[in-house]
Amino acid sequence: MTQQQELAQVTAQAVQGNTVHTQSQAESPPYTEQRQTSLIEPELPSFSPLHRYQIPLVQDSSELEPVSIFNRQKCYLLSLARQPYKQSRLIFQADDEYNWRKYGQKQVKGSEFPRIYYKCTHPSCHVKKKVERSLYGQVTAIIYKGDHNHEPPHNNKSGNNDNGSSKSCDIASQTHQTSNSSSLNKTKRDHETTTTNQMYVASDSEEVRNAEKHDDEPDPKRRMVTKDDLFDEPYRRICYKRATYEGKHNHDVPAARTSSHQLRPNNLHNTATANVTQQVAIIYRGDHVGCNFVSHVTDAFDRHRVNYFVDKKEQRGTDLENIFVRFQESSIALAIISTRFSESRWCMDESAKLKELADQGKLQIIPIFYKVSARDVRRLTGEFGDNFWTLAKKSSGDQIKKWMDALKYISNKMGLSLKDKSSEADFIKEVVTEVKRVIVATGRCMNQEALVPGDPQKD
DNA sequence: AGCCTTTGACCAGCG
């Protein structure tokens, strides 16, 4: 067995290890799966030139469970990761059905590993991609640029080379494929376009400090914020990025290799099954949100068959407890936080209830910062804070504390942020994608529970 | 021989 073959075997085994590990994580809160299970939007309408798709990050080899053979593989892979060239490229180069030639690398600021630049090896194709890595070499971002003007090679090999580039054995590709179905990959690439806006940061300053010490360590409490959000708070720093695409392919992508199907069930399937039973509760404040943004979100949910419940204005004559019951029937809450959100006692009470349910593990909250910064929500500053304190003047200390706790909790959750000048259409797609991702993650938890051995009803 | 990576240099954009 050649060294290349040996590496291929080891990395492929490690992939399977990762897959097993990922699936076993279903017992953890869904958000902890963020880095492995980002859902690719399968059927997004093209009503905007900008499409963003999330592909899962490459599984950090350091995240492999310290069990059995995978521990040895982990050590082996880590040792390879620290070696220059040759072996490491087998591990870290993302595979996406095309062949790539490295044409440069650059040490980028704030990263221990250089950013590597690749070109498509096809003679007339000018597609490029760049791959960023962090400590231990796990891929933190893959950014594509340009359109392929050719079909991908079927054998996934370039020329006669046997030196390991663009081979099917790298962790990046395998992990990618084990997290997404071939159809997802295809559709994703049909729409892929730039975005580097979404990154992961630790959810509080303590975690940030930890992250600064161990930049590549996984952290289940990471939240999703916008780049602007990051820049708002200099003390925060980027811990992980999603892999991203820039530009789009102008041609079809062949079906993924069979290994992906063998290794991992299709996320789409999970979505479909999850949608049957899971409901998304949407709360918001103000007609300025409800008449436009929320209606578009619910339209998108309709199109994507996401079951939802909207706490509409007209329902607010009813007992708040009735609304709380609806929350309890939901597994996910979409809290659309605008500047006027904090002027409503109703919304504040709802937020407190959401936090209560989330604390009990009964609800996943996805905060949507609608033209308000997460920092203002967290710190109760700006117009949001002004509205809050106006309401607070008319409220009791217990209430205020409860609301503040809830707002702090929600604003520290991973969420999505719409800036004033952002495209709402694109943002709505992001929202739908994120909701479906959480649905899948939550659904997987439920499915895992349903498969607990010894439960006759669930067998 | 062909394809690849490496690596220093060059260039462009930006503040």
Add this chain to the structure above:
DNA sequence: TCGCTGGTCAAAGGC
């Protein structure tokens, strides 16, 4: 204008 940073080029060498 200058320095910094990121992106690309191209020669050299490896497989």
